[in-house]
Amino acid sequence: xxxxxxxxxxxxxxxxxxxxxxxxxxxxxxxxxxxxxxxxxxxxxxxxxxxxxxxxxxxxxxxxxxxxxxxxxxxxxxxxxxxxxxxxxxxxxxxxxxxxxxxxxxxxxxxxxxxxxxxxxxxxxxxxxxxxxxxxxxxxxxxxxxxxxxxxxxxxxxxxxxxxxxxxxxxxxxxxxxxxxxxxxxxxxxxxxxxxxxxxxxxxxxxxxxxxxxxxxxxxxxxxxxxxxxxxxxxxxxxxxxxxxxxxxxxxxxxxxxxxxxxxxxxxxxxxxxxxxxxxxxxxxxxxxxxxxxxxxxxxxxxxxxxxxxxxxxxxxxxxxxxxxxxxxxxxxxxxxxxxxxxxxxxxxxxxxxxxxxxxxxxxxxxxxxxxxxxxxxxxxxxxxxxx
Amino acid sequence: xxxxxxxxxxxxxxxxxxxxxxxxxxxxxxxxxxxxxxxxxxxxxxxxxxxxxxxxxxxxxxxxxxxxxxxxxxxxxxxxxxxxxxxxxxxxxxxxxxxxxxxxxxxxxxxxxxxxxxxxxxxxxxxxxxxxxxxxxxxxxxxxxxxxxxxxxxxxxxxxxxxxxxxxxxxxxxxxxxxxxxxxxxxxxxxxxxxxxxxxxxxxxxxxxxxxxxxxxxxxxxxxxxxxxxxxxxxxxxxxxxxxxxxxxxxxxxxxxxxxxxxxxxxxxxxxxxxxxxxxxxxxxxxxxxxxxxxxxxxxxxxx
Numbered sequence: 001x002x003x004x005x006x007x008x009x010x011x012x013x014x015x016x017x018x019x020x021x022x023x024x025x026x027x028x029x030x031x032x033x034x035x036x037x038x039x040x041x042x043x044x045x046x047x048x049x050x051x052x053x054x055x056x057x058x059x060x061x062x063x064x065x066x067x068x069x070x071x072x073x074x075x076x077x078x079x080x081x082x083x084x085x086x087x088x089x090x091x092x093x094x095x096x097x098x099x100x101x102x103x104x105x106x107x108x109x110x111x112x113x114x115x116x117x118x119x120x121x122x123x124x125x126x127x128x129x130x131x132x133x134x135x136x137x138x139x140x141x142x143x144x145x146x147x148x149x150x151x152x153x154x155x156x157x158x159x160x161x162x163x164x165x166x167x168x169x170x171x172x173x174x175x176x177x178x179x180x181x182x183x184x185x186x187x188x189x190x191x192x193x194x195x196x197x198x199x200x201x202x203x204x205x206x207x208x209x210x211x212x213x214x215x216x217x218x219x220x221x222x223x224x225x226x227x228x229x230x231x232x233x234x235x236x237x238x239x240x241x242x243x244x245x246x247x248x249x250x251x252x253x254x255x256x257x258x259x260x261x262x263x264x265x266x267x268x269x270x271x272x273x274x275x276x277x278x279x280x281x282x283x284x285x286x287x288x289x290x291x292x293x294x295x296x297x298x299x300x301x302x303x304x305x306x307x308x309x310x311x312x313x314x315x316x317x318x319x320x321x322x323x324x325x326x327x328x329x330x331x332x333x334x335x336x337x338x339x340x341x342x343x344x345x346x347x348x349x350x351x352x353x354x355x356x357x358x359x360x361x362x363x364x365x366x367x368x369x370x371x372x373x374x375x376x377x378x379x380x381x382x383x384x385x386x387x388x
Numbered sequence: 389x390x391x392x393x394x395x396x397x398x399x400x401x402x403x404x405x406x407x408x409x410x411x412x413x414x415x416x417x418x419x420x421x422x423x424x425x426x427x428x429x430x431x432x433x434x435x436x437x438x439x440x441x442x443x444x445x446x447x448x449x450x451x452x453x454x455x456x457x458x459x460x461x462x463x464x465x466x467x468x469x470x471x472x473x474x475x476x477x478x479x480x481x482x483x484x485x486x487x488x489x490x491x492x493x494x495x496x497x498x499x500x501x502x503x504x505x506x507x508x509x510x511x512x513x514x515x516x517x518x519x520x521x522x523x524x525x526x527x528x529x530x531x532x533x534x535x536x537x538x539x540x541x542x543x544x545x546x547x548x549x550x551x552x553x554x555x556x557x558x559x560x561x562x563x564x565x566x567x568x569x570x571x572x573x574x575x576x577x578x579x580x581x582x583x584x585x586x587x588x589x590x591x592x593x594x595x596x597x598x599x600x601x602x603x604x605x606x607x608x609x610x611x612x613x614x615x616x617x618x619x620x621x622x623x624x625x626x627x628x629x630x631x632x633x634x635x636x637x638x639x640x641x642x643x644x645x646x647x648x649x650x651x652x653x654x655x656x657x658x659x660x661x662x663x664x665x666x667x668x669x670x671x672x673x674x675x676x677x678x679x680x681x682x683x684x685x686x687x688x689x690x691x692x
Contacts, residue, residue, distance in 0.1 A: 033499070033504035034506075034604070034605065035603065037506070041505065069504070167661070167662065167666075188649075190648070191648065191661045191664065191665050193669065197599075197600040197601055198403070200399040200403070201396060201641045201642075201644040202644070204392055207395065221506055221601050221603075224601075225599070225600065225601065232516050232529060233525065
């Protein structure tokens, strides 16, 4: 009897697979330990919050999110992605924080014809010549936030700038983005090891160069240590700090505190943006995790909503890759950053805003939106993308 | 220019002295007991976590530092009595396997207790700014670290070179069997040395906590540097560990500061920016290879 039941169950499962999927599986690989952990944790918490609001379903179908830590290592990320793709047969992948890891994992995912929805890493490679139908970035292209800072530094009339960034693909994108809009003198480009925590040698060098502004892109723990050490070396008196939103969001502010006040940064999203989706997101996030969300959390949240909208659009038939791609491109969800659309290279065309760190009405040190830097801004690589 | 030179020299000194705190314990355990302790870096990590936890509980960095170091010393004592005592007589492979297992256990235990995200440890408020002497600026907290490092180095010199216990330690390092034959209680001596090494590790971890980050796996990267130091200095020699630490600290700092700028003068900017940091990080290993070529036993071999 039990044998016959098993056969019946197996037959039912086979029948189910031929039509719409009965369950959506998402493989979530992210950096959840080490100095970059804050970023991955925020993306995960944002994603999970959306899942909770959607009652654990994506596009109306029961969903399972498999979460794994890549320990900020491309090798471990690739092994985990292989397992998710081959053994667990996930329908979507997301979660990767760092561009070098994204570039290592990408080919395996694309070969398997699985859609990757990037909630953070936006390497220039995948925006230009190596653009791929199976890659979507729901956040930004790496250069974008840096371009916005470059424009602000240029417009504010700073003349002598030092750039500090880690020596990895995301760091190179940061420098080219910044220099695309800042046309003044760059006294020095300082490249550090990814994950470096002690900046004594670099800070001595910066002191010697006497810049009037310093642009740094050091995500996660790197930025926390850099700002602390910058202030304790007494450099903040003569040099104005600028950073993309990554190095000046809630994770860094919480760790550094008052020394961050007055720092300018750029972002495509801010927790004080006035739209109903964002208000709900920020309120629910605070209720759930008892802290303000960062831009990473908003990106994880949007990634979940994007998958939800696309699966709903194809009525659960995720096996029809062409239809699913169309649905993803059509952006069937309302983002917490307000409206945006996808470019032909599957990267967003959107607004970028200037934020400044100060005290809010409740006396918390946090970001405040000051104005718009770019309107409907596209990335610089889209012309090189010949989407197949 | 003087500011830059002096600041970089102090940075090198600060980094070197912290390496010395780690290398001193490692070189004694390796040199005297002939025991390869890969878990030395884990003791550094656990020490840093204990200091951070105690500092948060007591709301004072200095109380936390004292309590954390004491806690780590007790842990070192328990480890020596239960595990390391069994390992001294075994071959190096068993020691490597057992202490590697300790690394994995320590990392997982810390992950379970404190979580995967780094723990924040802030320096005392009074030391969070720079010290100004005329036109010269230097972070006050780093000066305090240098002070601690110099004090420990001085204390170790007195202990090893001038005291009776130090004489036993030196005797044990150069000829263990003969020292035992002379009636020294080597077992108790080993325990004391191991506990002392653990306390130095925890001191380094606690002092560096506010500068770096207290996190899982922080011990592994620094362990490699500590091994480089004791190989350069000569295994078992405290003086070698001090000289080796200062050399490695200065070379690392100067390499990071000067190489990229030098290369930029010779190469196109994008090649220099890739090659510079890469070369700077292999400089230490080049140095080690060079020293071993001329002095295969290290600079100050204990068993000459």
